[in-house]
Amino acid sequence: MDKQTRALALIICAVGFVVFAALAVYVASGNRGGGVLPQGQTVKYSAVSTSDRSQTASGTQTTAAAPKSNEEMVRVRDFAPEIRVDLKYAGKRNMTGKRLYDFSDAYLRYGTVKKLIRAQKKLEKYGMGLEIWDAYRTVRAQQKLWAVCPNAAYVTDPSKGYSSHTKGSAVDVTLVDTDGTEMVMPTGFDNLTKLADRDYSDIDDEFARENASLLEKTMKSCGFTAYKEEWWHFTDKDRYSVLKDFVPPQ
Numbered sequence: 001m002d003k004q005t006r007a008l009a010l011i012i013c014a015v016g017f018v019v020f021a022a023l024a025v026y027v028a029s030g031n032r033g034g035g036v037l038p039q040g041q042t043v044k045y046s047a048v049s050t051s052d053r054s055q056t057a058s059g060t061q062t063t064a065a066a067p068k069s070n071e072e073m074v075r076v077r078d079f080a081p082e083i084r085v086d087l088k089y090a091g092k093r094n095m096t097g098k099r100l101y102d103f104s105d106a107y108l109r110y111g112t113v114k115k116l117i118r119a120q121k122k123l124e125k126y127g128m129g130l131e132i133w134d135a136y137r138t139v140r141a142q143q144k145l146w147a148v149c150p151n152a153a154y155v156t157d158p159s160k161g162y163s164s165h166t167k168g169s170a171v172d173v174t175l176v177d178t179d180g181t182e183m184v185m186p187t188g189f190d191n192l193t194k195l196a197d198r199d200y201s202d203i204d205d206e207f208a209r210e211n212a213s214l215l216e217k218t219m220k221s222c223g224f225t226a227y228k229e230e231w232w233h234f235t236d237k238d239r240y241s242v243l244k245d246f247v248p249p250q
Contacts (some may be wrong), residue, residue, distance in 0.1 A: 070111025070238070073168050073246055076132065077105065080117045082124075084131040084180055088172075089141060095190035096148045103248040104126050106135035111167045112236040116171065119222040126214065127178055132174035133189050133232060137165035139244055153229055154192055162242040169236040173219070175211050184208045185215075186231050197229050 027091075053116060064078040089100040108116070112203030120130050142158050142165070149155045156163040174184040186203045187196045195202060198216065200209045212231045220226060224234040 007101070020205075032068050067110045069078075070109060071240060072110045073107050073136065073243065074081075074106055074110045074113055075105050075248075076113055076116070076135065079110075080120060082129060083116060083120050084129065084176055086131055086133060087135070088133050089137070093189070095192070096145065098144075098148075100141045100144050102250050105131045105248060106171075107168065107246075107248045108135050108171060109236065109240055111238055112169050112171065115236060116173075116224040119218050119224075122218050122222070123175065123214075128175050128183065128214075129178070130173045131176045131180070131182065132171060132173055134165060136168045136243070136246070136248065137163060138247060139166055139242070142166050149192075151192070157233075164235045167240045167242050168246070169238065169240045171224075171234055172230070172232045173215070173234065174232055175215055183211045186212050189232065196231055198226060198231055200231075 029037075030140060064074070066079075077085060085099060085104075085106045087104055087106060088094040089096075090104040092099055094100070116130065123129050139158065139162070142156065143162055145154050146158055150157070172189070174185055177183060184205055185205045186200060186205075186208050187193070198212075200212055203209045203212070216226050216231070219234045223237050225237055227233040227235065
């Protein structure tokens, strides 16, 4: 092999090595720096891992028949298996430190679930998705919650009315990435401080501000109202009556 051919071979090998190394770094990083938008813009985000998630989406297609009415109560994962579920009151990771639910599946009105599905599809464009922290809440669980936290700013007094959670039309949600890792948000669940409200100017983490704003904007665009004191709480704009007798199966 002459000197010219040998030099050309060395150059080709060097270029190949650089390309391989770049691809390896990209894969290892998981492209966590931002989600690409259709317009070519990017949104930055970050994530924190959680090791005690109780349930995740199966990724399988639903086989449940669509209800005839939007008022019917349904199990969310029967119609939106891509939405993850981690009911905080089904365990002890909440402000009561106790398990308030005898069930671990999220249940909501069918009309509310359809709106959640629209929000999920929009978030997938950013490489994100929804995780449900709370959905339907029984009247009994609402009474237990009020006994622990008799603060009308965060919990509805059962003697004066009913929470939208007991109507099956309210949902507490956060953002997760495609692996199900929870994104950085202003606070954790059941944070009873001003950091949890929707004035994000007091949040130092840029990613947390952007994530909370994206979640709020997306949910509002899909037919939800946002509760001002809790960045995670959203209520279906369509009105439903309280469900006094519905008890999800264990």
